[in-house]
Amino acid sequence: MLLVVIPPFAEQSVSAQYERDYNIFTPASQYAPDNPLNPAQAFAPDNPFNPANRYNPDNPLNPANRYSPNTPFASLNRSR
Template sequence: MATRLVLVLIALAGAGPAAAETGFDPRYERDYNIFTPTQRYAPDNPLNPANAYAPDNPFNPVNKYDFGNPANPVNKYSPSNPFNPANQYHPDNPLNPANRYNFSVPFAPLDGGSGRKR
């Protein structure tokens, strides 16, 4: 019994924690501000009621825990996430109150580098 326990501990000692890459999956990016009222019914806007269950919708309940989803609670404090409270007034953030009616601000990572836009 003790030998099995030692073998299990040795086997588990080599296993490290899983490091998932927190980021912004390109399938959730848009070239426009998804939060402007004029873009609400755009065909690929995740806030469009017709797209509530689309596979590339970050607000789809199925995608809630997807590692690349910016709305995932794990990614909430990612530096490039628009939903990060520290980025509320970032000039490129579509959620910035100054960008409320600016449709040219893309829904994309704020660092501008990760992922690609559609």
């Protein structure tokens, strides 16, 4: 049996453009003001996950914007 070891050449970290200065899943920072999943921000007027903003025409999560090409979540809303 011949075993060959190949050194990994893949990038070991996430690109800097996608990194935050903290991890939103650590307990200390999950309540950060810019985290949209923060329970304190659930009813903030600029939070797209706010139930009151569900039918706002500017909200990308609005069901009416599901097939709009200008929606940032358009790739997630495509039906198969």
